[in-house]
Amino acid sequence: NTQAKAGGSLLARRDDTFIVTGCPYHIGQVPSPCVRVQWLITDSRVKVKNSATISQSSTGFCLSAAGAPQGNVLIVNTQTRMRSQ
Numbered sequence: 001n002t003q004a005k006a007g008g009s010l011l012a013r014r015d016d017t018f019i020v021t022g023c024p025y026h027i028g029q030v031p032s033p034c035v036r037v038q039w040l041i042t043d044s045r046v047k048v049k050n051s052a053t054i055s056q057s058s059t060g061f062c063l064s065a066a067g068a069p070q071g072n073v074l075i076v077n078t079q080t081r082m083r084s085q
Helices: none
Strands: 034-041 059-064 069-072
Touching: none
Parallel strands: none
Antiparallel strands: 034 059, 059 069
C-alpha cells in the first residue's frame, strides 16, 4: 500500500495519479485535453516513500497527450487540518 495519511486524511504525492478536469484546450479544431501534470514546485519538507508531497502551495502545469503545455494546475480540494512546506 503506497497511501500515506496525516491527521486521518490521505497525503497527495507528486507521483500519484489524479483526474484532471476543466481543461477545454484545443489546437485549432482538435481537442487537446490535459492528460498529465508536471510539478514544478512541491512541498520541500514532506516526503512519503521518497516522493515529495503536493499541496495548495504547489505549482505545476498540465500537458496534453502530445506534451503541449495547457496551463497552470489549480488544486481545488485539500484537507484543512494539515499544512506543509
